[in-house]
Amino acid sequence: MKQLKLFAPNDLRIVEAEKPEPGKGEALVRVxxxxxxxxxxRLFRGSMRIYYPIVPGHEAAGEVVEVGPGSITDLKPGEKVALDLIYRCGECYWCRVGQSNHCAFRFSKDVQTLGGFSEYIVVKTKQCFKVSGSVPFEIAALSEPLSCCVHSLRAINIELGEDLLVVGAGTMGLIHVLLAKTMGTRVFVVDPIKSRLDKAVALGADFPITFNPEEMKNEVLKHTDGRGVDAAIITAPTEEAFRNAAKVVRKGGRLAVYSAYSEEFDIPVNANYLHRSEISVVGVEGRSEKDFLIATKILSNGLIDLSPLVSSVFGPEQATAAIEKAGKPESYRVVLDFSK
Ligand SMILES: [Zn+2]
Ligand SMILES: [Zn+2]
Structure with a gap:
């Protein structure tokens, strides 16, 4: 079977690998x-490392081919599944308290993690989440980013009728917009790129705002009777994004840091301001099994349409070009098609 292996930064190659066989509690999935x-x-560029060589890919969907003998599961061959490919041990403190996104062993050497850039993959049956047959594979593959947005909206307890500010209108920002609109909220979106704001509006955002601190403040205050938004989510990793978002969250509101910042920086918030305003600042990262389940239900039940976020589909032999394309600001999700 074909597999894409990253041997070192910028060295991603197609290799022939042996088709794995599922053991007890495992399933063989045709990606x-x-x-x-x-x-x-980041793995490709070398700005993040797990180990080498590694088969990347953690936003995968496919079809169950075989369930390992003796497995206790209701998974059946032929079923469409989205795969949760971040390892969770199930035994560490975080796994046991329901915060398996912080599993102590998730990127340990010798654990099978990622691996979606492959024709076939063996996973634990618990890593398979069923998706309705009507959802195309390239959309089912987006269950993972969707589950991360489910995680962040659940973390800041969005309520009916609230106002949410989404900073950044890339893929993750726009998934937040789509989800938040199904939850009965008004959504402000801020981004420096006009075409991205247009896309946000096409997907349901109520107030597009060009990334300009003055305009952002004026727009938000104008539409919220001078209070500010109930909650804000930062999906763009810049200091200004944080600084400006913090200024337009209402007293007692919530601010989620969703984006991974490529450089360390201290949060520029005055302690007295936090004290007096009672704003909660929360970090959100990854997703739990429950978030993943919710995401696959949302897609299966047709509650949101993620197809506008698939920019292009490439074959595995064009993976390097696909990764370059994925990094362009005008791209949303670029998907590798392993079905041929
Ligand atoms: Zn664990
Ligand atoms: Zn992802």
Missing amino acids: KACAICTLEQ
Whole structure:
């Protein structure tokens, strides 16, 4: 079977590998689509390392081919599944308290992690989440980014009728917009690129704002009776994004840091301001099994349409070009199609 292996930064090659066999508690899945996330881009460029060689890919969907003998599961061959490819041990403190996105062993050497850039993959049956047959594979593959947005909206307890500010209108910002609109909220979106704001509006955003601190403040205050938004989510990793978002969250509101910052920086918030305003600042990262389940239900039940976020589909032999394309500001998700 074909597999894409990253041997070193910028060295991604197609290799022939032996088709794995599922053991007890495992399933063999024929991968049909795997999207390219920023994690894969960082691994490719070498700005993030797990271990080498590694088969990247953690936004994958496919079809169950075989369930290992003796497995206790209701998974059946032929079923469409989205795969949760970040390892979770199930035994560490975080796994046991329901925060398996912080599993102590998730990127340990010798654990099978990622691996979606492959024709076939063996996973634990618990890593398979069923998706309705009506959802195309390239959309089912987006269950993973969707689950991360489910995680962040659940973390800041969005309520009916609230106002949400989404900073950044890239893929993750726009998934937040789509989800938040199904939750009965008004959504402000801020981004420096006009075409991205247009896309946000096409997907349901109520107030597009050009990234300009003055305009952002004026627009938000104008539409919220001078209070500010109930909650804000930062999906763009810049200091200004944080600084400006913090200024337009209402007293007692919530601010989520969703984006991974490529450089360390201290949060520029005055302690007295936090004290007096009672704003909660929360970090959000990854997703739990429950978030993943919710995401696959949302897609299966047709509650949101993620197809406008698939920019292009490439074959595995064009993976390097696909990763480069995925890093362009005008791209949303670029998907590798392993079905042929
Ligand atoms: Zn991802
Ligand atoms: Zn764990």
